[in-house]
Amino acid sequence: MNSFISDVLQNLIDKGEDLSDLSFILPSKRAGVFLRQELSVVVNKTIFSPKIISIEEFVENLAQLKSSTNTVLLFEFYNTYIELTPKNDQEPFETFSKWAQILLQDFNEIDRYLIPQGHIFDYLSAIKTLDHWSLEDNKTDVVKNYLKFWDKLKHYYKHYSEALIRKKIGYQGLIYREAVDKIKQYCVSNTQKHIFLGFNALNTAEETIIQELLKNDLAYVFWDIDEVFINNPIHDAGLFTRQHKANWKYFNSNPFNWITKNYSTSKNIQIYGVPKNIGQAKTIGSILKEIVKLKPDLKNTAVILGDENLLIPVLNSIPSKIDNLNITMGFPLNSIPLASLFEQLFSLHKKTSNTYYYKDIIGLLSHQYISPLFVLDNRNYAIELIETIKKNNLVYLSLSDLKTYSKINNSILELVFSNWQNNAKIAIETCFKIIDFIKEHLFLDKKGNILSLEYLYRFNTLFNELFSLNQSYSHINDISALFSIYKELLSTETLDFQGEPLQGLQIMGMLESRVLDFETVIISSVNEGILPSGKSNNSFIPFDVKLENNLPTYKEKDAVYTYHFYRLLQRAKNVYILYNTEADVLTGGEKSRFINQLELEDIHTINHKIVTPQVPNFEAGFKEIIKTEAVINQLKDIAEKGFSPSSLTSYIRNPLDFYYQKLLGIKDLEDVEETVAANTMGTVVHDTLEALYLPFLGKVLVIEDVKKMKPLVDSKVSEFFLKVYADGDMTKGKNLIVFEIAKRFVENFLKLEIEDLKQGNTIKIIALEQKAEIPLNIPELDFTVKLKGTVDRVDEYNGVTRIIDYKTGKVMDNEVSLIDWEDVTSDYKKYSKSFQILAYAYMLNQQKPFNFPIEAGIISFKNLQSGFLKFTKREQPRGGNKDTLITEVTLNNYFQELKKLIIEICNPKINFIEKELK
Structure with missing residues (x-):
């Protein structure tokens, strides 16, 4: 070729x-x-x-x-803006930069296409004036300022271009105009x-x-x-x-x-429709694998990435047999892990507050470049500090708070969380110090951190540039403006790959392929919105004005990409075109018009395939944990310590949950409770009622006793929230609502109690938060089995003993009724409440036999109007006899089902099999 x-x-x-x-x-x-x-x-x-x-x-x-960077040009333009704009009308640099960058692009286009500046700016100003034309001179200040802005454009341009020429620098368009002169x-x-x-x-x-x-x-x-x-x-x-x-x-x-006449020559053109970007990367790897088999030397082979974000997935998909590789595009600096560290730092300090949100703190403490700095004697004090924050529900913390809770006096803590005082100079200096800290740690670590050190070097260079800009110009007045400039610099920086440019496989973007020819070409992401990039008008100049002045529009931009695409095909012999079959409005739509055009022009024979991933055919099944000897030994230990009713109901719900929680000890992920969790509120309500009723233990309640409790509710609820919610803030937001709900629950319960007493009922408090632990007589098992739990309240109601379980959630009457005894250990959703209250009744009777009959049930704080919801044994779902009194026969029937359940749990032949949760 x-x-x-x-x-x-x-x-x-x-x-x-x-x-x-x-x-x-x-x-x-x-x-x-x-x-x-x-x-x-x-x-x-x-x-x-x-x-x-x-x-x-x-x-x-x-x-x-000399061409200058976008950032320097932006600062120079701000100089012009300040000089030509009255002080009262001046915008801060951060706001200015958002529209100024678009205006600079327009200046660039006007100059590159040699448009008379005075003509086009006067024309634009006249258009805007016509848009707001009115017979009456009653324009608002906003409209007046808007029109004034368009009048000033030519003055901005003239002053700015002259200032740049004096400094011997320029943007591309200005350089071109001067070159023409x-x-x-x-x-x-x-x-x-x-x-x-x-x-x-x-x-x-x-x-x-x-x-x-x-x-x-x-x-x-x-x-x-x-x-x-x-x-x-x-x-x-x-x-x-x-x-x-x-x-x-x-x-x-x-x-x-x-x-x-190269394009019409015979070509092998393969078009692949592939789902998603990763699918394209994997397909490129498969194509290269086949090419290498036929031709190991890939000197004349190029992978053209329509979407340059595919670079890393493609690199990870390249076959190991390919040794020589050249990448002409750099790896974006904003995609490396270190970029997220500075992103988080700016995010934390932009808020200019002395207290920081716990998620921001945890994000920094757990960052891969910060966490190792807290390691001392094989202990990671950053992880310990995170656990302390979670355990104590610390939502907002200051630096002094962090020092208080930290177990070591680590200077990096002060460096990371010291207030930047909304000062750009302090921010840049702090970032330099953090880079130095990380560098020293990497040198000491000696674990091949060459790549990490390269990252640090590039960020050190970036902050040097920020420092230089801040020294040369006085426009970065706060952290927000600094962050804006930082992001602008970061978006243009790349980490360049080193390679042999003339050997092996070439990986490049579409624009890097200009003038170059390859025998084999693989082009990815040939989708509308990517190739070509589609309509976009990031400009102050209206479309019709662009047409009139022969300025390029999206049509010309599309034509540029059309030329590059077809030029790659001109001398190529083997062409592989990939597109994403999954239309995504954010990263490209349907397959490109280029593909349709190739097929319609009917010059080449095209093989079009849709690639589908090979998905293994898994049988849908439930997980099963085999009961090994070690598992059985653990079960014996748990049985000896005692099964709780809640652990047994977790087995009924799903045996795998029981295995994970009780045998493996896996707990739910602990996180800071920004808003009080339901279980936390439940604990507070339980503890408050216990504290209020404790002085009346063993006594028959009178109305005055309950009335004396009411003034204590606020202080007791506050006390127990402080105890279980640690340093959580209960004075505002959702937490304040939860606090008031907890108070209301207790107050409503006391009202219910008073109403009961007014109606002539007698209530005697027998026990509060009664702990129970009993051995179970199960001859089928050759080891000790115990049942243990805590009963919220035991009282005598009109001479009948009641076992009461408090629930802050909503419980309905049908959830504490039972028809067949076998159901109590089979259906968690319907009968778990019945199982628990019968377990409490059984335990207390074994500890100290009752004078039967008794009652057991639930008081639901979200269903207080229903009062005490008694366990009920029914003969049929509707109608028929129902019995709310519990006798020794009732408890014996319950024990038989309990025994069956525990034997099943401890049976080596019955594995833990996952249940389908409904």
Whole structure:
């Protein structure tokens, strides 16, 4: 395969040109590497290397201005803004930067296309005035300021461009405009020939410069366009080249080099529809695996990433047999782990508060670059501090709070959480210190942290740039503005890969492929919204104004990508095109129009496949844990310590839950309760009622006794919230509502008690929070089995003993009734409440036998109007006899079911099998 570059070099040699005397001008620096390589092949003698530069370098030399970074240009523009805007109307830098960047893009376009500045700015101002035109002069201040802004645009432009020229710097458009002004003088004083090759979409300034050089016989221009594209008046791949051929006077009397016939040659084109981005990455890996089998040398193979976010997934999918690899795009700095550390730091300190939200604190303490700094003698004090925060429900903490709870006096704690005082200088200096801390730790660690040190170096460089900007300009007045600039710098920085650019597989973005040719091309993400990128108008200049002034719109942008896409296909023999079959409005839509166009033009035979992932066919089943000897021994230990009614009901609900909680000791993830949890409130209500009734233990209650409790409710609820909710704040928000609900629960219960007493009922308190533990007589098991639990309240109601269980949730009457005894250990949802209260009754009777009959039931604080919900034994679901009195027979029947359940739990032959939860 002859590449476009080698064809150009051969043509120049055939013309008798001395290559050493030429100046090659290319669309990108990347193409220059391949041009040097081709020179070594084409030239068979020793020569001096010709001058090889990109178009940007050439124009900079011509204009005698240096291109500057976006951030510096933004600061310079803010200087102009401040100088031309009355102090009362000036916006802070952060607000200014949001619209100024768009305006700078418009300045850039206006200059690149040589639009008369005064004309277009006056035109825009007139349009905006017409939009707000009115016969009456009653415009609001907002409208007046808005129109004033458009009037000032030409003054902003003039002042700004003059300021930049004085400093010998500029944005791309300004440099191009200055270069056009100097091109005639350059042509007079220069005799060197300039070779322009591989260009397509040229702005007006570039066209003017190249045509002036052509007119003075100081240039050759070589186009890379196929006859299929240029001869078709509606094919966007030839849009710009057709215009150049038709409009440039030079081509009236000179040949147009070149229109080729490469695209129509036979090609193997495979199109793959693949679900999702990761699927595309994996498919690229599979394609490369097949290519390597046939041709181990991948020198002429390129992977073109339509969406550059696919870089890391693609790298992870490349077959291990591929040794030589060159990546022309850098890895975005904002994607590396260290970026998240500074993101979190800025997020924490932007709030300019002395107290920090616990999630922000935990996020920093657990960060992979911060947590190791707290390790001392194999103890991680950061993890211990996090556990303390969670245990004590600390929602907002200051630095002094953190020091109090921290078990070591770690200087990094002060460094990370010291207030930045909304001062950019302090923020930058602190970030430098944090980088130094991490660097020292990485050097001491000696575990091959080369990549992490490289990350640190790049961030140190970034903060050096921020420091320099802050020194040179006085516009960064707060942390928010600093963060905005930091993000702007971070978005443009990349971590460059090192590789051999001329060997092995090439991985690049679409724009890096300009001028280059490959035999085998794999193109990913060929979806609408990516290739081409679709409609976007990030500009203050309306669409119709752009059309009138020949400024580029989304149509021209699409045509640029069309050219690059088809150019890759021109000389290629094997083409693999991948697109995402799952339309996603955020990262691209349906398959690209390029694919449809390829199929409709009917030039090549195209093989279109839909790739589906190989999903293993798993049988839907439930997990099963085998009861090994170790498991049985653990069960014996648990049985000897005692089963609780709640642990037994967790087994009824799902045996796997019982296994995880009781045998493995896996607890629910503990987190800070920002809002009081239901179980916390339940504990408070239980403890409050116990404290209120404790003085009346063993006594018959009278109305006055209960009335004396009412004034104590507030203080007791507060006391127990303070105890169980630790340092949680109960004075505001949802917590205050929960606090009031807990009080209301207790107060309503006391009212219920008073109403009961008023009706002539007698209540005698026998026990409160009564702990019970009894051995169970189960001859089938050859080890000790106990049952244990805590009963909320035992009283005598009109001479009948009642076992009462408090529930802060809602319980209905049907949840404490039972028809068949077998159901009590089989259906958790319906009968778990009955199982628990019968367990309490059984335990208390074994400890001290009752005078039967007794009652057992639940008082539900969310269903207090139903009063005491008694356990009821029914004969049938509706109607029939029902019995609320519990006798010895009742408890014996319950014990038989309890025994069966415990035997099943301890039976080595019955494994823990997961239940389907409904």
